[in-house]
Amino acid sequence: MSLTRRSILAAAPSAAAISALGAPAFAQSTPAPAAAAGAQQAPGFYRYKVGDIEVTAINDGFWARPLDAGFVKNAPLEEVQKAQEQYFLPTNVTPIPFTTSVLRTGGRLVLIDTGNGNSGAPTSGTWMTNFKAAGFDPAQVNTIIISHFHGDHINGMRLKDGTAVFPNAEVMVSAPEWGFWMDDGKMAAAPEGLKGNFNNARRVFGPMAKDVKQYESGKELAPGVTTVAAPGHTPGHSAYVVSSGNAKLILMSDTTNHPALFVRRPEWQAVFDMDGNQAVETRKKLLDMAASEKARVAFYHAPFPANGYIAKSGSGYEFVPAQWTPAI
Numbered sequence: 001m002s003l004t005r006r007s008i009l010a011a012a013p014s015a016a017a018i019s020a021l022g023a024p025a026f027a028q029s030t031p032a033p034a035a036a037a038g039a040q041q042a043p044g045f046y047r048y049k050v051g052d053i054e055v056t057a058i059n060d061g062f063w064a065r066p067l068d069a070g071f072v073k074n075a076p077l078e079e080v081q082k083a084q085e086q087y088f089l090p091t092n093v094t095p096i097p098f099t100t101s102v103l104r105t106g107g108r109l110v111l112i113d114t115g116n117g118n119s120g121a122p123t124s125g126t127w128m129t130n131f132k133a134a135g136f137d138p139a140q141v142n143t144i145i146i147s148h149f150h151g152d153h154i155n156g157m158r159l160k161d162g163t164a165v166f167p168n169a170e171v172m173v174s175a176p177e178w179g180f181w182m183d184d185g186k187m188a189a190a191p192e193g194l195k196g197n198f199n200n201a202r203r204v205f206g207p208m209a210k211d212v213k214q215y216e217s218g219k220e221l222a223p224g225v226t227t228v229a230a231p232g233h234t235p236g237h238s239a240y241v242v243s244s245g246n247a248k249l250i251l252m253s254d255t256t257n258h259p260a261l262f263v264r265r266p267e268w269q270a271v272f273d274m275d276g277n278q279a280v281e282t283r284k285k286l287l288d289m290a291a292s293e294k295a296r297v298a299f300y301h302a303p304f305p306a307n308g309y310i311a312k313s314g315s316g317y318e319f320v321p322a323q324w325t326p327a328i
């Protein structure tokens with residue numbers, strides 16, 4: 001497209017067109033909005049449809065995790081840095097984004113995971129603002145489905161001071177996940193570095209333990225939402241297939257911690273993958289399913305709005321973001 005044609009297209013619409021849209025007349029002298037200090041990003045939510053089911057991706061910021069040799073357990077640091085560089089990411093930190101999914105299905109409002117609440121990285125904690133900006137109210141949530149018990153997925157349910165955030169929601173968790181983290185024997189036997197996770201699961205779920213519903217893989221948890229076992233990242237880590245009519249979405253949860261690394265190199269094991277080999281097996285299985293079925297996918301940890309498609313590429317895969325569309 002030539003510059004001339006571009007400038008013609010960019011020319012302001014006629015005054016009649018503007019008033020028909022109800023917009024104020026635009027004078028040449030109107031100052032441009034300030035874009036520097038204090039400028040705010042647009043609210044972090046994005047809606048799309050899977051058949052009759054409405055999905056809203058809600059952004060909860062990110063965590064700039066310092067990149068060290070231990071982050072990918074089975075790859076040299078230089079290779080990991082190179083992969084990030086190829087993705088135009090910094091090489092001293094891995095920016096790990098957080099995105100939850102909210103589903104409207106069968107007249108119910110369903111959350112898949114709840115974000116960091118007020119106990120995550122200083123660059124997260126934006127979930128509630130974005131959730132409300134999307135027009136939702138925590139009191140309207142009917143069901144919360146938890147993929148696994150890491151803090152960035154469960155802390156949004158209960159603030160640091162103990163406040164329960166979703167007063168009317170039933171909470172559903174995977175049975176093997178509950179069986180692992182809520183087992184006192186497993187906690188006693190766990191390495192010191194994992195004890196915080198066990199304690200946090202007790203802090204969040206303890207007060208509601210008798211009401212928590214445990215699910216097995218293969219079960220339909222809400223209309224059109226079926227859980228798929230995805231172990232390795234944690235013992236009961238779960239993914240979900242959302243389907244309506246011919247449309248299908250695979251909610252990958254933490255099947256990868258960043259597409260720049262673990263979609264392109266599915267054999268790489270993140271430090272967060274508790275059983276590295278099992279996580280690789282699960283990752284390959286789910287990525288292959290998404291690629292061969294050409295299903296839409298949503299990740300918990302991918303650049304916002306964290307949804308798109310998976311293409312086979314060499315010995316790995318590529319994450320192809322879905323194109324923005326103003327029509328829902």
Ligand SMILES: [Zn+2]
Nearest residue numbers: 150152254300
């Ligand atoms: Zn996570």
